[in-house]
Amino acid sequence: xxxxxxxxxxxxxxxxxIPIINCAYExxxxxxxxWYQQFPGKGPALLIAIRPDVSEKKEGRFTISFxxxxxxxxxxxxxxxxxxxxxYFCATRGNSGYSTLTFGKGTMLLVSP
Amino acid sequence: DAGVTQSPTHLIKTRGQHxxxxxSPISGxxxxxxxxxxxxxxxxxxxxxxxxxxRGRGNFPDxxxxxxxxxxxxxxxxxxxxxxxxxLYLCASSLQGSSEQFFGPGTRLTVL
Numbered sequence: 001x002x003x004x005x006x007x008x009x010x011x012x013x014x015x016x017x018i019p020i021i022n023c024a025y026e027x028x029x030x031x032x033x034x035w036y037q038q039f040p041g042k043g044p045a046l047l048i049a050i051r052p053d054v055s056e057k058k059e060g061r062f063t064i065s066f067x068x069x070x071x072x073x074x075x076x077x078x079x080x081x082x083x084x085x086x087x088y089f090c091a092t093r094g095n096s097g098y099s100t101l102t103f104g105k106g107t108m109l110l111v112s113p
Numbered sequence: 114d115a116g117v118t119q120s121p122t123h124l125i126k127t128r129g130q131h132x133x134x135x136x137s138p139i140s141g142x143x144x145x146x147x148x149x150x151x152x153x154x155x156x157x158x159x160x161x162x163x164x165x166x167x168r169g170r171g172n173f174p175d176x177x178x179x180x181x182x183x184x185x186x187x188x189x190x191x192x193x194x195x196x197x198x199x200x201l202y203l204c205a206s207s208l209q210g211s212s213e214q215f216f217g218p219g220t221r222l223t224v225l
Contacts, residue, residue: 006155032212043117043203043216044156089155093212100146100169101205101214103155 003027006090006104013080014112021075021107023090032093033066034101035075037086044089048075080111115139117206117217125223126194134189134220138206144168145187146214147179148203156203156216162187163209191222199224 005024013019023033034049050057050064050073057064061078077084087108091101118137126132138145144163148156161169162181181187185206191198201221205214 034212036216041218043218046213046215049212091155100158100161100171101148101156102158105155106153 003102004090004092004104006107008107009105010108010110012110012112015080015082017080017111019077019080019084019109019111021088021090021109022072023074023104024070024072025092026071027092027094028071029094030092033064033073034091034093035062035064036089036091036103038089038106039086047088077109080109082111082113085109085111117204117215119202119204119217119220121220122218123221123223125225127225128194128196130194130224131190131192132194132222134191134202134204134222136187136189136204136206136217138185138187138204139215141208142206142215143185143209144207145181145185146205146207147187147189148205148216149173150201150203150219152200159189194224196224198222 035047036044037047038044048059048062050066052068063076066073087106089106090104093099120135146161147159150156158171160179165181176192179189201219203219204217207214
């Protein structure tokens with residue numbers, strides 16, 4: 001059973017555009033929602049994360065919007081650059097001390113020059 | 114400071130063989146988790162260890178096992194390899210009580 005549904009599967013935007021990637025979760029016990037960025041041949045790198053007590057978090061050009069009632073959260077990349085071309089994964093984590101991450105299937109983003 | 118390191122980088126095995134993958138966490142991190150990432154999918158949780166004890170196990174067969182050493186490094190062992198075990202195996206470390214997990218570059222395992 002997939003606990004985190006991520007969309008779209010792939011995305012192409014022009015330089016300067018604002019790609020938006022969405023995730024939906026099912027388990028209301030999740031209390032931590034990170035986004036990871038992965039380049040080919042590399043491990044995932046933590047980009048930004050949010051907890052359910054806030055509706056938005058911004059770090060540089062990356063913003064997470066969180067809708068607790070809808071059980072959805074999204075990643076927005078402002079002023080996207082070709083160097084942002086990568087695969088992005090949303091994830092969730094439960095609220096027990098040893099909970100681990102459950103990942104979405106990923107979104108492959110291509111930012112054209 | 115060095116990040117999470119994993120060895121080897123790449124590995125080619127044949128069906129039925131055994132493999133051992135190694136991970137060194139970030140200095141000061143006592144928790145290590147292992148994930149399997151099949152091509153085109155997100156990482157899937159295999160094991161979590163803290164202070165040498167298994168704290169969590171994902172939905173993987175008993176052919177998969179792991180352990181953590183006193184210096185907090187860890188090994189993932191896979192017996193009787195199947196073609197479907199071909200994947201990128203990722204190790205992540207974290208501070209106890211922290212939600213942030215930091216991933217290594219992974220070991221690319223190919224089973225022929």
